[in-house]
Amino acid sequence: xxxxxxxxxxxxxxxxxxxxxxxxxxxLMTVVNYSVQDVLGANARFFTGTEWFETMLNDPALxxxxxxxxxxxxxxxxxxxxxxxGIALIMPKRGWQASAVLILITLPLLIPWNVVGSIWQIFTxxxxxxxxWGLRQLGIDYNITRxxxxxxxxxxxxxxxxxxxxxxxxxxxxxxxxxxxxxxAARIDRASKWAVFRYIQLPKLTNVLVIAVLLRFMHSxxxxxxxxxxxxxxxxxxxxxxxxxxxxxxxxxxxxxxSAAFSIIYFLVILLVSWVFYTAIxxxxxxxxxxxxx
Amino acid sequence: xSYQLENTQPGEKYNTIFSRITPAQRRKRNARTxxxxxxxxxxxxxxxxxxxxxxxxxxxxxxxxxxGSMTMWPENLTFDNYIGIFTNSSWYMGYVNSIAYVLMNMLxxxxxxxxxxxxxxxxxxxxxxxxxxxxxxNLMAPPAVFLLPYFQLYYSVGLFDTHIAVALAHCxxxxxxxxxxxxxFMSSVPKEIDETAYIDxxxxxxxxxxxxxxxxxxxIGVTLFFLFMFSWVELLLARTLTATDAQxxxxxxxxxxxxxxxxxxxxxxxxVLTILPxxxxxxxxxxxxxKGFALGRT
Amino acid sequence: MSWMVWTxxxxxxxxxxxxxxxxxTVWEIVSPTIERKGFLPISTTRxxxxxxxLLCAAFIxxxxxxxxxxxxxxALAASLAWLVxxxxxx
Numbered sequence: 106x107x108x109x110x111x112x113x114x115x116x117x118x119x120x121x122x123x124x125x126x127x128x129x130x131x132x133l134m135t136v137v138n139y140s141v142q143d144v145l146g147a148n149a150r151f152f153t154g155t156e157w158f159e160t161m162l163n164d165p166a167l168x169x170x171x172x173x174x175x176x177x178x179x180x181x182x183x184x185x186x187x188x189x190x191g192i193a194l195i196m197p198k199r200g201w202q203a204s205a206v207l208i209l210i211t212l213p214l215l216i217p218w219n220v221v222g223s224i225w226q227i228f229t230x231x232x233x234x235x236x237x238w239g240l241r242q243l244g245i246d247y248n249i250t251r252x253x254x255x256x257x258x259x260x261x262x263x264x265x266x267x268x269x270x271x272x273x274x275x276x277x278x279x280x281x282x283x284x285x286x287x288x289x290a291a292r293i294d295r296a297s298k299w300a301v302f303r304y305i306q307l308p309k310l311t312n313v314l315v316i317a318v319l320l321r322f323m324h325s326x327x328x329x330x331x332x333x334x335x336x337x338x339x340x341x342x343x344x345x346x347x348x349x350x351x352x353x354x355x356x357x358x359x360x361x362x363x364s365a366a367f368s369i370i371y372f373l374v375i376l377l378v379s380w381v382f383y384t385a386i387x388x389x390x391x392x393x394x395x396x397x398x399x
Numbered sequence: 400x401s402y403q404l405e406n407t408q409p410g411e412k413y414n415t416i417f418s419r420i421t422p423a424q425r426r427k428r429n430a431r432t433x434x435x436x437x438x439x440x441x442x443x444x445x446x447x448x449x450x451x452x453x454x455x456x457x458x459x460x461x462x463x464x465x466x467g468s469m470t471m472w473p474e475n476l477t478f479d480n481y482i483g484i485f486t487n488s489s490w491y492m493g494y495v496n497s498i499a500y501v502l503m504n505m506l507x508x509x510x511x512x513x514x515x516x517x518x519x520x521x522x523x524x525x526x527x528x529x530x531x532x533x534x535x536x537n538l539m540a541p542p543a544v545f546l547l548p549y550f551q552l553y554y555s556v557g558l559f560d561t562h563i564a565v566a567l568a569h570c571x572x573x574x575x576x577x578x579x580x581x582x583x584f585m586s587s588v589p590k591e592i593d594e595t596a597y598i599d600x601x602x603x604x605x606x607x608x609x610x611x612x613x614x615x616x617x618x619i620g621v622t623l624f625f626l627f628m629f630s631w632v633e634l635l636l637a638r639t640l641t642a643t644d645a646q647x648x649x650x651x652x653x654x655x656x657x658x659x660x661x662x663x664x665x666x667x668x669x670x671v672l673t674i675l676p677x678x679x680x681x682x683x684x685x686x687x688x689x690k691g692f693a694l695g696r697t
Numbered sequence: 698m699s700w701m702v703w704t705x706x707x708x709x710x711x712x713x714x715x716x717x718x719x720x721x722t723v724w725e726i727v728s729p730t731i732e733r734k735g736f737l738p739i740s741t742t743r744x745x746x747x748x749x750x751l752l753c754a755a756f757i758x759x760x761x762x763x764x765x766x767x768x769x770x771x772a773l774a775a776s777l778a779w780l781v782x783x784x785x786x787x
Contacts, residue, residue: 215677
């Protein structure tokens, strides 16, 4: 769509800008201010320069948390995206069944994140939880508070349970937008199921899939409440992700300077990743438009 | 009319890509795949519901039954846990607080996001793309980064421990999200509609309220669904910005663990009650949801 | 405002950013940018190149601070040089 060039549009954007700036820019500036100082109290603070950044960049605990975070995010993406597509493909397309399945599937998305943690904490306990109890009955020594491997599997399972619905819903709505004529043409040509998926459904899905990957990546990168409630980051620090390290440092230990420096590094990484994604999306749309015009 | 499949060359024979199957084989195969997909979906749904069922199951049991034996359904059905929550103001006020700030946030967000999304979908202006990207980065900023300054900021302006503080704080990620979703919906409304209305003598505000907003009703419904969802499920900021008067239910739930152990029954009942508003919201937007999740761009 | 714990260096930093944004706006009004393709893999406007430059500058600084013993001024100089290269040929 050709947009009209008109700078008065800024007036429409202004109220939103004021609100978001109040919530985003003032705190961000404060974080930057904290990061170069050692704030001990209201009137006791010392300028430390880049010292906190140096400490944070070389902190082995944080590097480990960062690595865990990346492994976690990539793992859940690798599971949720194919699984979400699969579920979207087998969801009923019309009638009351479609509505019922839609409502059921969105259910996990609407549960407060700490309640998700509680649900899984209860569900996986060896004494009162169905899953924990069931696995013990099968003779599997399953204990998320003692075994790091179990804790990891459970957190990934929980995240898959919690967020696959979002991917599935996005893909489902992408699939619904394919005109029936495409399928008819494929039927006339006796296309196989795989061919229909590969040449009709998947190309239509790319747009929503990029949104899904972007949303999932950034949410998994700031995951906090669920693992905090479920495992508390343990056993040891085996399931401590970035947000939790940061919150422990900032709220638990009141280390304003280091946690601010850490926040900035964290934010810059997110900024870089989201810029790459955003540019990719925009270029994809641009390519599509230029192809459509040709 | 010809159907050119994506990723194929014009004139390319589909038969070279697609396998050959007779119609009889196809019908049989279709029936079989249909059955199989229903079965798979059924398995997924059962696995998905299981943890929630378990929560519900526990919420209807007494603590002694929960801890005493493994029961697949409540044998001594009891509603005591729910009654306990509804008769204790410190418990049910948690729900009132959560719902209050969620509704405030939805109202504020939609009011400022509608004109902004319209600007992004219809006009180009200096810095529009960068502004849009900046908005999205707020969607991606981990709330943990902003915890301390938020506390300081709202404390210094005297809003600490009020509903409006949480509502404003949640604007940080909800406004960008709303603009992102609404912009997609608005861009799918042809621009000729705007132009015709202006020619007919509509002023901008009147056109916007009388014609444009009704046209993107389903988009607004879906946006409200997402706003509800993300404000309702967020706890980190809500917890930091409140102490007693505006405490969200998620925070009150932590009270169930006391020195004498965890009150599992009440915890489970409170958990079940946090799921209900979500079901209600999803029920209202169920007809738009399939379309809306594509965020208007497909 | 005291809770924001301002310091002189950070104040200068934010003023510089604000001045850059203001300058870019004025430049845009005086002579609107034309999107073009330089050595970067995507076609960019002036604003895009500035953003890429600033983001690179941030990571250059982090790298220098965290993993070398070089002076931070060296990082600043390198970032500025890279920014100029980006703005001109990117």
